[in-house]
Amino acid sequence: MRRIEVGGSQPYAVEVGAGLLGQARINGRQVALIHPADLPPDFVQAVQEVLAPVVTVEVPPRDDCKTLTVLEGVLSRLATVNLPRDGAVVGMGGGAVTDLAGFAAASYLRGVAFYTMPTTLLGMVDAAVGGKTGVNLPEGKNLVGAFWPPRAVWCDTDTLATLPPTVFREGAAEAYKHGLIADSTLLDRVLSPDFRPGGPGLEDTLADAIQVKAEVVTRDLTEQGERAFLNFGHTLAHALEAVTHHAVPHGEAVGYGMHYAARLSSAQGGADLTERTLAFLRWQRPQPLPHLGFDDLWPYMARDKKADSEGVRFVLLHDLARPYLTRVPEDVLREEFNRWQDEVRAALLPVQ
Template identity: 40%
Template sequence: MLVGMPGAGKSAIGKRLAVRLGLPFLDADTEIENAAGLTIAEIFARYGEAHFRDGERRVISRIVAGPPVVLATGGGAYADARTRQILRESGAVTIWLRADIPVLKRRIVGRSNRPLFIGRDPDQVLQDLMQRRYPFYAEADLTLDCFDDTPEITTSRAERALIGWQRPARLPVALSERAYEVVVGCGLLSRAGGLLSPHLPARRVAIVSDASVAPLHLPALRTGLDDAHFEVRATVEVPPGEGSKRMAMLEEVLERLLSAGVDRSTTVIALGGGVVGDLAGFAAAVALRGLPFVQVPTTLLAQVDSSVGGKTGVNLSAGKNLAGAFHQPRIVLADTDTLATLPPRELRAGWGEVAKHGLLQGPLWEWCEANGPAAMAGDRDALRHAVLESCRLKAGVVVADEREEQKEGGRALLNLGHTFAHALEAECGYDGTLLHGEAVAVGLGLAAALSARLGHCSQEWPGRVMEHLAATGLPARVKDLPRRFSAEALIGRMRKDKKVRDGAMRFVLLRNAGDVFTTADVPPDAVLSLLRDEGAAA
């Protein structure tokens, strides 16, 4: 379906595109005139625009419910909310033909079938229409800028755009109070405004990012927001790294947001990795007692894990994520194009969580073993699959146990390897020596080894897990890490972990891929012995 302003060339391009695609071409205005037995101008004159839009909506609904076609619409069709919903639900591909005023004016002046322009200044009419309609056109799947090129050239560009386009995946997180979607695909930042606007209370946002991510991805996000006429109230940048997840930085972010005049309808957008997502999400949860929140994760780690599920928070000296809140996003945009900008170490760190999801899910683990090295070499299809399936798994777990209230199983299973990992991170002081995904990788190896020692899984599993992690370039054992750890100190950290209940350490252990469980029935001496055997000092 081709959408855009009067004079954008929807019919001219649509006819040529239909020939190239081997599909019928239909013009919505012509279909309306045939159904009504009146011209568009006559319908407007006799019954008004509201009546026309209602008939237009019914005609478009009938067309998209039938066989595939190329459809050109009137300029106002896509500005109708119910028409846009019909198109989204039908699976139609929408292309916005965008042109500037001089181009449009040359094409519409003097035509009698343009009732909105009769007796009026065309420049002013076009300016007014753009102001009202562009925010809705921005919701189209594809945007094609049209210049003074010939229709053949523009049609070729439209055809190439269609061939290269891949519909993003939409995974529902069907929570009882407020469901939301995780959108996974490429090129999402440049479409951010159109993707976000149906889910937000107003077109006002504040962006929180970090000093490493902002130069890479903030321009594309701003462009996408500008296309849909969003107002950006504030852009707050924090230093990169785990050191920003602290109370002092939370207070600074809150002060910056409130001094910029955010209100209860202003949405906080987290643009960055897990640190930015956790920090911005916590700020959104407590500012004015709760602001709408959107996750735009730019690292593999954040896309497969921390951006989904609503956990937000900061670290304390006593441990990781000990202050925070559950605050679900309105939508998650996981633009897989951002993964191409990650340093290799950051990309590998994200794989630690992918491997964890594989062990939780079962078949995904076998896929990880077969495709992990290719993904770490930058294979786009492998990375997209990893993100999609990880989000699918986590969304299902979160829906079943949103606030980690189940004592056994549920969301707690997502902590596979994390009791060890959080202790390792806390001992490093969150100074960047050890990335979260690297700690998780070592934690997975330790969890598998502990499971085998306690007789829960076969003896092959520790070696199998560690071999896969090493094949993707991740550390697999404590002795692989760049510093020494005390086994006693790590045990002390584990006793302060937020998963401890009644003084007992809790672990997620493994019977097989796809068969994991939580337990507090683990002798501390067994954990201490394991840590020493795996490289921690006595």
């Protein structure tokens, strides 16, 4: 088992290892457990046995749960059972559910304790760590939310064995991103055959990827500076998710978005890392890129949360592990968008 410390004004620990769901304890608190409808029943039962929740709230899976309507239903359930101020909300499932559960915890009674039990690779590496919580609007992803750090995070690697291979590879995008922006040793490790459910490289690679995020959010919880670097590839990714109504899942959208950000980085004078991002896409094997033009995606990119009063900002790379935040001229964005489309479609042609 690996333990990663997240510092700051509200420090907590992230534990990574097998069998953690059956060992988690939240002493002296009444607990509300929130989980997606498609979570394996044995995982839900194991957590119910150790936490004895006063209420278990089942929500739609994936981004279908990240709506104001679902949030209202969750908050109403907490109020109906009279969850007290010293109670706790536990979010168990993928990153969408932990986002929702965290925002419910931040909102109910103006804030109750929050714990996360991510059961997907995407949730473990990214969403469950760092205290970003929220839901989506039709106008864009994660436009409503709050910073609300968890009290503890339990990443039970046994849960990853239940994931379809496509979902595991989807989650690997965030780990690979951490390699591009901070720890380049992760790049080859993520693409290694050892990085798989039950594989000998799983726990350490996963923990080291989480360590990258832990160090960044310790220094910058509320994204006033370097935390924005964690959004490498996400400006285009969130636009792809929004315009397709999440038909392109987050991890695959990030895979596509990282290659676009690599193209922009090279165009703006940085190192050419496009072979690295294309290598990841070939490994990930995402669904085919939708037929969309720049003008279809630009309105959503313009509402990206990194935008300020002067416009959209992109996270780019001077080189491996050297990210920076900048604006890019619109003509460059358009030109590189066309090159990006051609390259990813060529890279993902079926093998003859």
